[in-house]
Amino acid sequence: MRRIILTLTLVLCLTGSALAENLVVAAGAGYKKLVTDLATAFEKESGIKPELSFGNMGQVTTQAKAGGVIDVIVGEKGFLEGAGLSCSGVSPIGKGILVVAWPKGKKLAAATDVAKPEVKRLAMPDPQKAIYGKAASQFLEKSGLAKQVADKLLVVATVPQVTTYIVSGEVDAGFVNRTDVMGLGDKIGGYLEVDPSLYAPIEIVAENLAGAPNAATAKKFAAFLDTKPAKDIAAKHGM
Numbered sequence: 001m002r003r004i005i006l007t008l009t010l011v012l013c014l015t016g017s018a019l020a021e022n023l024v025v026a027a028g029a030g031y032k033k034l035v036t037d038l039a040t041a042f043e044k045e046s047g048i049k050p051e052l053s054f055g056n057m058g059q060v061t062t063q064a065k066a067g068g069v070i071d072v073i074v075g076e077k078g079f080l081e082g083a084g085l086s087c088s089g090v091s092p093i094g095k096g097i098l099v100v101a102w103p104k105g106k107k108l109a110a111a112t113d114v115a116k117p118e119v120k121r122l123a124m125p126d127p128q129k130a131i132y133g134k135a136a137s138q139f140l141e142k143s144g145l146a147k148q149v150a151d152k153l154l155v156v157a158t159v160p161q162v163t164t165y166i167v168s169g170e171v172d173a174g175f176v177n178r179t180d181v182m183g184l185g186d187k188i189g190g191y192l193e194v195d196p197s198l199y200a201p202i203e204i205v206a207e208n209l210a211g212a213p214n215a216a217t218a219k220k221f222a223a224f225l226d227t228k229p230a231k232d233i234a235a236k237h238g239m
Contacts, residue, residue, distance in 0.1 A: 021046075023217040026053040026060045027074035030125075030132060030159030030180050031204070034093075034237040035074055041233060042224045048217060056157045058129040061085060064209055071212040072221055076131040077203040086210040089218075091225040094239025096202030097178040098135045101191035103169040111139070111194045114173050115148040123154045123162040123174035132159050135199035136175035142198040177202075178238035204239060 027035045032054050039050040053063070057075050061083040064070045073080065076096065080087075100111045108114070114122050125133030133155070140146040154171060156162055162174040167187050181191050206225055208218040224230055 021048045021217045021220075022214045023048055023050040023072065023221055024053065024070050024214070025050045025072045025074065025206075025221070026055075026064060026070045028057045028060060028076075028130065028158070029054045029161075030130070030177050031074055032160065033183075034179050034234065034239070037233050037237070038225070038230060041229055042221055045224060045229075046220060048220070050221070056126070056129045057083075057131065067209075067211055068213060070209055071214045071218040072206050072208055074204065074206045077205045078200070079131050079134075080205070080207055085207065087207040088210045088212070088215070089208040089222055091206045091208075091222045093204045093206060093225060093230075094234040094237075096131065096135075096204050097196070097238060098132055098139065098175060098194040098199055098202070099178050099181060099191045100173055100175055100194060101163070101166050101181050102173045102189045103166050103171070104186065104189045105169070106172055106189045108173060108190075108192060111192055112143055112145060115145045119149075119172040120152055121154055121171040122149055122152050123156060123165045123171040125159050125162055125175070126155050126157055130158060131202055132175060132177050135194075135202060138199040139175075139194050143195075182238045 025035060025039060035052060039052055043049045057079055060073060064073050064085055100108060100114060102108050124136045127133040127137040140149060159176045159180050162176050163180050165171045166174045181188060208222055212218050
């Protein structure tokens, strides 16, 4: 009898584990706050706690291509399409906004002020790995400032790294997304939106990966992203 009880207990445990719903969501590091808030709200509604992974988009897409781990990837639609990922569905989240920010004690009157002599060090994400680095590069080219700022550019991997340099005052200005600097308050001097006509539109989406190990849960997350609470969270984060 004891052996039967132990066997039944083991079966029930394994069954419960098999029925547990999991979800792995990966995203660019610049959207950590947004995705974390979305995941928290989704967990509150569904009871499913997503596992989150963040990094530069090059790292994220490489991990996604490996397969078998990531269910949903959040990033810029064009970048994800260019990465050659195979997806089973796309959910819009919002529009990304490029801004130039500066540390306490500094002040820029316009985004083009990054070319002024007093801005001696200018940070930006890597244009090859981060969509906001690409957008910043487009802005500098279209505004005719690329050559003027070339010698003072500090190129790093991710948006949060740029923000860290701004907060610490190690740079005089930096290009980031509005989502990453909203709510920093007096930790920085301020920020300005860059003219959106000077860089390609940034459409942030969540892609359900084809062959996702938790495809059913990924569909539930996609449905959640279409709800008012999810849209309100995106708006709160400047999208």
